[in-house]
Structures are given as structure tokens and as C-alpha cells.
Amino acid sequence: MASNEIDIAVKPRVLIADDSRIVRFTLIKHIEGMFDFREACNGEEAWEMLLADRNIKVLITDLTMPRLDGYGLLQRIRQSSITGLRDMPVVVISGSDEQAERERALAAGANDLITKGMDTAHLVSRLDVLSRLVATRQEFRRGLEALAQDKCDETDSGLPPRERFEIDATILLRNAIQGKRNFVLLNVRIALRHADDADDADKHGIPPMATMDAVGRLLRRTVRQTDHVARTGEAEFMLATGSINFDAALVFARRVCHAIADADLASGGTGMIIACCGVASLSDQGLAQVEISLAQMQDIARRRAGLGIAQGFVGAVGEEEELAAAGAALALPAAEPSDSGAPDVETLLRWIREGRREQVMPHLGKLPAELRSLAELVMKRSHP
Incomplete structure (x- = not known):
């Protein structure tokens, strides 16, 4: 190859x-x-x-x-x-x-x-x-497809074991805290969604092993030598990086997930691959003033990735996106019947999660005032 x-x-x-x-x-x-x-x-x-x-x-x-x-x-x-x-x-x-x-x-x-x-x-x-x-989505997708089709020289992702990752990531986190630098942890979660079970998160399946190996191999080739990545579950990867602008990490996370979802990974016609990345960062408002361990940050990243997978969302879920989802579940009134063809609140929230900015903007007035500015921020960050 x-x-x-x-x-x-x-x-x-x-x-x-x-x-x-x-x-x-x-x-x-x-x-x-x-x-x-x-x-x-x-x-x-x-x-x-x-x-x-x-x-x-x-x-x-x-x-x-x-x-x-x-x-x-x-x-x-x-x-x-x-x-x-x-x-x-x-x-x-x-x-x-x-x-x-x-x-x-x-x-x-x-x-x-x-x-x-x-x-x-x-x-x-x-x-x-x-x-x-911040590699282009097309480059990542093409590389992923090439790796998935190659069966000649690599039989696994070549990533370090989970234990090695956790040691290296803990050191990176400790150095970031001591040096007052940022640290970002990405949890890339991948699922196989069957067409007839699209609305049932419990029925999401595990992608083929060849798909997971291809994703791991490309992540290993893409990240910097100073970063760390490992497969930490049957259908998940963790990536730890320090001294990074948070927005750059968010863009990378979104493009990785869209590339995985867009790629032709030969799932056998049994369903479609979806991918969501949970992002936890020392720059999160909730983490800025507390001592945090790697295990706690992993829990946060996994929770956010799980939230996206449960909703069939392809992209990245950070602090703002999680807060928006919580507000949608807890603070919004029941959807009202639409008038004159205008979408109801529930539909607007779904469009926001899907990044459909052009369709949402004319109807932002239907959102409660306390969510309007947050919705605008989420959409600004949701360009794949």
C-alpha cells in the first residue's frame, strides 16, 4: 500500500x-x-x-x-x-x-x-x-476508505493498549494543569444504526471490526506525536491533546465524525454508520475552577458522546451542546401546533442538532429567550 x-x-x-x-x-x-x-x-x-x-x-x-x-x-x-x-x-x-x-x-x-x-x-x-x-473532511474520508479496503499489511489499528494511553494522558493532563495550558479529551463513539431501529438507541449495533481498525489506524496517522489515542471500548476511541485551541479541537472532532459517517465502509447494507464525539476540555466553565482527574474527564466525554449517539447525531457534543440538550429536555414547554406552516419548537431543536442553520434562522423567535442566544452559538459551531 x-x-x-x-x-x-x-x-x-x-x-x-x-x-x-x-x-x-x-x-x-x-x-x-x-x-x-x-x-x-x-x-x-x-x-x-x-x-x-x-x-x-x-x-x-x-x-x-x-x-x-x-x-x-x-x-x-x-x-x-x-x-x-x-x-x-x-x-x-x-x-x-x-x-x-x-x-x-x-x-x-x-x-x-x-x-x-x-x-x-x-x-x-x-x-x-x-x-x-483540522484536516479536511474529504481527506479524512478518502483515507478512511482506503484503509478499510486495504487487507495487505495491517490486521489491527496499531494503537497502544488502553492502560498505556491512560498513563500518557494522565501525564499530559498534569503537565497542562501545572503549566496553565489547555487539555482536551475526545471520545469518538461509533455505532451501526439499522434503518428500522433509527429511533431506538438501545438497538444501535457495533460496526464491523474492519471499520473500527480503519478508524484507529487513521487516527494514529493523523494526530501529532505529542498527542495520545487509543481504542478504549468495543466501539470507541479516546484522544488526548494538550496546548490546543478548543475551537480547533471541536472542528477536528466534527470533521472526524462526518468523515466516518460519509465514508463507504462496506457495512454490508445492514444499516448506516453514525459517529459522535464527546469533547471535554479544561476550558469548560464547569472544570475551570476545580481539580479534575483523567477518569472524570473521560466520564464527561463519554456522557456527551452517548448523548449524541442516543439521538442519532453526527458531530461533536461539547459543553454548550450538552447544556442546550438539557435545556431542550427540561426547560422547554410542550411543542405547540404549528401555524401557517411554521415549524414547532421541537422541530427547531432537531434542526439545530442537525446543523441546519439556514432553516432555523428565520424561526429563532419561536425559541424561549433564554435558549435563543445559546442556539445561535451552537449553530455557529455546527458547520461540518
Whole structure:
């Protein structure tokens, strides 16, 4: 098997957009050897290069540039009709550490914000996270299908045993807490849903062993060497990663799950594969002020993944999504009969879970006020 057909590129391509030649030169000196790169001196030039070069995986952009500034460039990217471009990881480079600027950039669609004085190790680490973890859904799906069809040289996923994973992940968690860095745990749960049992979570079956092996092998090839992944159940994997932007982990989790669900994994026509990822992070509001163990974080991630699987949801379930689901179950009134063809509350909640933003937006007024802003946040994070 030719591994270069399925592995993510060794040197992902980064586009650097900044009107300062000195800044561009400094960034290139930081990343050359680890990343391929392209340069643009303003937002318009960067936009044209993004349209012309589909091999660009990450954009680093200044906010203040002539012709088109960073905010305008972000707006074009996030509103693009081209899926690969719309979902591209964007890192904003700034000359200050002001929280207001960070919040505005993140609200505009940036995945991360770095300062111009950042050292090489931190910059390369963040770009590594975005370029490797935020792999395109199509790349992951194609790689998964290739691994599932290959029967020549690997008979299992090659992942470490669960005990080894828990030791390594515990060390990673402890170091993250001591260093005041983030730590994210992903629980990838996979199920085989039969068409006639789609609404009964207890009847979800276990996918074929070849499918589970293929998923494990691709996860092993995709994550960074500093991350840890293992198969921790008959139909689940755990992935532990530190020093990572939470939104990047969430995007990766969603794309992994959609790739698994989209891939042709030869389930024998007995049903469809569904996948959901429970995400637990030290950045969760409920975990920020307490001492937490790996076992407790595993329980949280498993609970969230189980919530998604029970509802047949393909994607990622984090803190906000879990709260939204709890609010839907406990705080909402019974669905009222629809009028003039408008969807009822129950239907709107189902559409939110499915990421059907365009259908939900015209009817957000039907949700209770206390859930409206949360629903908007969930939909913003639900683009596959």
C-alpha cells in the first residue's frame, strides 16, 4: 500500500498575509522547514491566492492591511460557498494582547490569535495543531476508505493498549494543569444504526471490526506525536491533546465524525454508520475552577458522546451542546401546533442538532429567550 496516498502532507502549505515585509520574513524564518508557505501583502491578494491555490491549509493574517483588512478577509472566507475555503483555519496575528481585539477576531471567525513576538516553538506548535488536526473532511474520508479496503499489511489499528494511553494522558493532563495550558479529551463513539431501529438507541449495533481498525489506524496517522489515542471500548476511541485551541479541537472532532459517517465502509447494507464525539476540555466553565482527574474527564466525554449517539447525531457534543440538550429536555414547554406552516419548537431543536442553520434562522423567535442566544452559538459551531 502506498502510504503517501492517504497520509496528510508532510509540509502543509501556509499563506501569510501582512503588508509588512519584515513581519512576513520573520514568520517565514520561524516556520520554514516545517511548512510550505506563500505570501500576500494585502487582503485582496490573499483572497485571490486562496481561490487559486486549494493546497493552502492554514491562513495567517494581519488585521490592518490595505485594500482589504483582516476582518474583511475573514468575512469573505466564512461566507464562501466553497466548503474547503469556508472551513479553513485562520490565525490572526496581532501586535497586542488586548482581550477586546482577541474577542473581536474570534467572533469574526478566527480560530486562533498570536502576537508578533511569539517564539518559534509556540508558533510551530499552534500551526501544527491547525494543519494536522483540522484536516479536511474529504481527506479524512478518502483515507478512511482506503484503509478499510486495504487487507495487505495491517490486521489491527496499531494503537497502544488502553492502560498505556491512560498513563500518557494522565501525564499530559498534569503537565497542562501545572503549566496553565489547555487539555482536551475526545471520545469518538461509533455505532451501526439499522434503518428500522433509527429511533431506538438501545438497538444501535457495533460496526464491523474492519471499520473500527480503519478508524484507529487513521487516527494514529493523523494526530501529532505529542498527542495520545487509543481504542478504549468495543466501539470507541479516546484522544488526548494538550496546548490546543478548543475551537480547533471541536472542528477536528466534527470533521472526524462526518468523515466516518460519509465514508463507504462496506457495512454490508445492514444499516448506516453514525459517529459522535464527546469533547471535554479544561476550558469548560464547569472544570475551570476545580481539580479534575483523567477518569472524570473521560466520564464527561463519554456522557456527551452517548448523548449524541442516543439521538442519532453526527458531530461533536461539547459543553454548550450538552447544556442546550438539557435545556431542550427540561426547560422547554410542550411543542405547540404549528401555524401557517411554521415549524414547532421541537422541530427547531432537531434542526439545530442537525446543523441546519439556514432553516432555523428565520424561526429563532419561536425559541424561549433564554435558549435563543445559546442556539445561535451552537449553530455557529455546527458547520461540518
